[in-house]
Amino acid sequence: MSEITNIVTPIRLDYTYTAGHATQRFLLGMAEGRILGQRCPECAKVYVPPRGACPKCGVPTTDEVEVTGKGTVTTFCIVRIPSDVLSVPPPFTCAHVLLDGADLPFFALIQECDFDAVRMGMRVEAVWAPKAELAATFESIRYFRPIDEPDAPYETYKEHL
Numbered sequence: 001m002s003e004i005t006n007i008v009t010p011i012r013l014d015y016t017y018t019a020g021h022a023t024q025r026f027l028l029g030m031a032e033g034r035i036l037g038q039r040c041p042e043c044a045k046v047y048v049p050p051r052g053a054c055p056k057c058g059v060p061t062t063d064e065v066e067v068t069g070k071g072t073v074t075t076f077c078i079v080r081i082p083s084d085v086l087s088v089p090p091p092f093t094c095a096h097v098l099l100d101g102a103d104l105p106f107f108a109l110i111q112e113c114d115f116d117a118v119r120m121g122m123r124v125e126a127v128w129a130p131k132a133e134l135a136a137t138f139e140s141i142r143y144f145r146p147i148d149e150p151d152a153p154y155e156t157y158k159e160h161l
């Protein structure tokens with residue numbers, strides 16, 4: 001008899017949590033087609049989405065900052081297995097996008113280009129849901145797509161990997 005080294009067990013965990021003021025403000029911005037973050041009053045870092053406090057300084061982030069939907073791919077991964085939460089057939093690419101003016105990368109789906117064309121430094125922009133479908137959810141941004149701008153130099157995002 002051979003040794004059993006691992007088994008596959010389907011597991012699903014659903015979480016319900018209180019959004020809190022910062023996340024609520026961010027999600028309400030999504031419903032308006034706006035990307036809202038907050039700036040730390042001590043180190044000036046801009047968090048998008050905001051969590052209500054700066055993890056580095058330990059102080060509340062109360063200054064609201066609106067950033068554009070343009071940003072830079074800092075890291076990415078190619079997904080080759082189907083996802084229950086995304087209707088996109090594999091392979092597809094997900095990336096951390098550092099939005100212009102923000103200091104925290106935003107996790108996003110990249111579309112409108114070959115999955116293997118995505119690269120570090122690639123400039124992208126948010127593609128929003130139609131106005132009538134905007135809601136207080138991350139899904140108001142359908143995905144990000146490449147824009148016709150030169151790749152960002154590594155030095156401009158290396159601190160955000």
Ligand SMILES: [Zn+2]
Nearest residue numbers: 040043054057
């Ligand atoms: Zn800070």
